[in-house]
Amino acid sequence: MPLTANAAPSKAQRAYDWIKAQIMSQAFSPGYRLVLASIAETLGMSVVPVREAIRRLEAEGLVTFERNVGARVSMVDGEQYSYSMEVLAVLEGAATALSAAHITAEDLAHARELNASMEASLKNFDPQTFTETNHEFHRVLACRCPNERLNDLVTVEWERLNHLRTSTFSFVPERARASVNEHHQILHLIETHAPADAVERAVRQHRAATLRSYLSSREEPDEAQRHTA
Amino acid sequence: MPLTANAAPSKAQRAYDWIKAQIMSQAFSPGYRLVLASIAETLGMSVVPVREAIRRLEAEGLVTFERNVGARVSMVDGEQYSYSMEVLAVLEGAATALSAAHITAEDLAHARELNASMEASLKNFDPQTFTETNHEFHRVLACRCPNERLNDLVTVEWERLNHLRTSTFSFVPERARASVNEHHQILHLIETHAPADAVERAVRQHRAATLRSYLSSREEPDEAQRHTA
DNA sequence: TTATTCGAAATCGTATATTATCCCGAGGGG
DNA sequence: CCCCTCGGGATAATATACGATTTCGAATAA
Numbered sequence: 001m002p003l004t005a006n007a008a009p010s011k012a013q014r015a016y017d018w019i020k021a022q023i024m025s026q027a028f029s030p031g032y033r034l035v036l037a038s039i040a041e042t043l044g045m046s047v048v049p050v051r052e053a054i055r056r057l058e059a060e061g062l063v064t065f066e067r068n069v070g071a072r073v074s075m076v077d078g079e080q081y082s083y084s085m086e087v088l089a090v091l092e093g094a095a096t097a098l099s100a101a102h103i104t105a106e107d108l109a110h111a112r113e114l115n116a117s118m119e120a121s122l123k124n125f126d127p128q129t130f131t132e133t134n135h136e137f138h139r140v141l142a143c144r145c146p147n148e149r150l151n152d153l154v155t156v157e158w159e160r161l162n163h164l165r166t167s168t169f170s171f172v173p174e175r176a177r178a179s180v181n182e183h184h185q186i187l188h189l190i191e192t193h194a195p196a197d198a199v200e201r202a203v204r205q206h207r208a209a210t211l212r213s214y215l216s217s218r219e220e221p222d223e224a225q226r227h228t229a
Numbered sequence: 230m231p232l233t234a235n236a237a238p239s240k241a242q243r244a245y246d247w248i249k250a251q252i253m254s255q256a257f258s259p260g261y262r263l264v265l266a267s268i269a270e271t272l273g274m275s276v277v278p279v280r281e282a283i284r285r286l287e288a289e290g291l292v293t294f295e296r297n298v299g300a301r302v303s304m305v306d307g308e309q310y311s312y313s314m315e316v317l318a319v320l321e322g323a324a325t326a327l328s329a330a331h332i333t334a335e336d337l338a339h340a341r342e343l344n345a346s347m348e349a350s351l352k353n354f355d356p357q358t359f360t361e362t363n364h365e366f367h368r369v370l371a372c373r374c375p376n377e378r379l380n381d382l383v384t385v386e387w388e389r390l391n392h393l394r395t396s397t398f399s400f401v402p403e404r405a406r407a408s409v410n411e412h413h414q415i416l417h418l419i420e421t422h423a424p425a426d427a428v429e430r431a432v433r434q435h436r437a438a439t440l441r442s443y444l445s446s447r448e449e450p451d452e453a454q455r456h457t458a
Numbered sequence: 459t460t461a462t463t464c465g466a467a468a469t470c471g472t473a474t475a476t477t478a479t480c481c482c483g484a485g486g487g488g
Numbered sequence: 489c490c491c492c493t494c495g496g497g498a499t500a501a502t503a504t505a506c507g508a509t510t511t512c513g514a515a516t517a518a
Contacts, residue, residue: 059288
C-alpha cells in the first residue's frame with residue numbers, strides 16, 4: 001500500500017489548479033503571456049506537466065494557444081462577453097428551472113439570506129463582493145438541478161466570465177438594485193412552485209437584463225469622456 | 230516565408246484529430262483503452278504529443294482519465310446520455326431560435342431537401358444514415374446563429390452523443406417518422422418568421438420527444454426478453 | 459481449495475536533451 | 489530614407505530516458 005495516503009495530486013494537476021487560480025484571481029489577467037519554462041520553474045517542475053495543464057485550459061476556453069508562439073490568457077472582447085452572457089442566460093435558466101422542484105426550504109432560506117446581504121451592501125457598494133455574492137446566490141438556486149452535465153456547463157461558463165474583472169456590476173452599479181429585486185421575484189416563483197418554464201423565463205430575462213445594462217453602458221463612456229475631455 | 234505552405238499541423242494536433250476520428254467512427258468504442266505508447270507508435274511520433282491530445286479530449290469529455298492507469302473512451306451510461314440529450318435540447322433550441330432570423334432561402338431549401346431525403350429513407354431504414362442526415366438538418370437550421378460560443382457548445386454536445394452509436398434511431402426506429410413530421414413544423418415556423426421563443430420551444434420539444442422515445446424503449450426490452458426467455 | 463504475498467510486465471509520470479520556429483534588431487542594398 | 493535579408497535569442501515542439509505505480513499471475517502457505 002502506498003503510504004502516500006496523503007494526496008500527491010499529479011504535477012500536471014497542480015499546474016492546472018495553480019494556473020487556473022492565477023487566472024481567476026486576476027494575477028494573470030487577460031492577454032497575459034503564459035511562458036512554459038517560467039511557470040515550470042515557479043512550480044518546481046519540468047515543462048511537460050505545464051504543457052498538459054495548458055492544453056486542458058485551452059479546451060475550456062480560458063487560454064488561447066498559437067502554434068510555436070505560446071499560450072495567453074484569453075482576451076474576451078465585448079462581443080465574446082455578450083455571447084457568454086447569452087449562453088449563461090440559457091444554461092442557468094434551464095438549470096434553475098430543473099432545480100426548482102428539488103429546492104429545499106434551507107436552500108431558499110440561504111438564497112434569501114444572500115440576497116438580503118446583497119441588498120444591505122447596496123450602500124458602500126463593492127462590485128467585487130456584490131458579484132461574488134450574486135454568483136453564490138445563483139449557484140444555490142441551480143445546485144439541485146439533477147442534470148450534472150448541465151451543472152458542469154454552467155460552471156464552465158461562469159468561470160469564463162469571471163476571469164474578467166469585467167463583472168458587470170463594476171460597469172453598471174445602478175443595475176445592482178434592479179438585480180436584487182429580480183432575485184426576490186425569482187425566489188417567489190420557486191417558493192410558490194410556479195411552472196418550470198416560468199422560472200426559466202424569469203432567470204433568463206434576469207440575466208438578459210444585466211447584459212443589456214452592460215451593453216448600453218458601453219455607449220455612455222464615450223459621452224462621459226467627451227464631457228471630461 | 231516558410232515554404233511549408235502545406236500544412237505541418239503539429240503532431241499534437243494530428244494526434245488529437247486522429248484519436249477523435251477513431252472515436253467518432255467507432256473504431257475506438259466506449260470503454261476502449263487508450264494506450265499512449267501504442268498510439269504514438271501507430272502515428273509515428275513520441276508519446277508527448279499523444280498525451281497532450283488526450284488531455285484536450287479529456288477536457289471535452291470524450292475520454293476519461295485515471296491517474297497512473299490511463300485513458301479510455303468515456304462510457305456514457307443511460308443517465309449521462311439523458312443528461313446530454315437534455316442539454317442539447319436546451320442549447321439547440323436556443324441556437325436555432327437565434328439563427329432563425331438570419332436563415333436564408335437557400336438554407337431553408339437545403340433543410341427541406343435533407344428532410345425529404347430522410348422521409349424517403351423511411352423504408353429501407355438505415356439508422357446510421359438517418360442519424361447523420363438528421364444531424365445535418367439541425368446543423369443547417371442552427372448555423373446562422375450569430376453566437377459563436379453557443380454554436381461551439383452545440384457542436385461539442387453533438388459529438389459527445391455521437392460517439393455512441395446509440396444514436397436513438399437505432400433503438401427506436403418508430404420515432405423516425407414523427408421526427409420527420411416535427412421537422413416540417415419547425416421549418417414552417419421559421420419560414421413564417423414565427424417568434425423566436427416559438428421556434429425555441431418547438432426545437433426543444435422535438436428533442437425532448439426523441440429522448441422520451443429512447444427512455445421508454447429502455448423499458449420494453451425487459452418484456453421482450455421475458456417473452457423469448 | 460483459497461487466500462496471500464511476491465515479482466515481473468505493462469504503462470504512466472516526469473525530467474532532460476535536442477531540434478524547429480518565431481520574433482526582432484542590425485546591417486546592407488536600392 | 490526605406491525595404492530587404494540575415495543572424496541571434498527566446499521559446500515552443502518533440503524525442504528520449506528513466507523512475508514510479510498499477511496490474512496480474514504464479515508460487516506458497518493456511
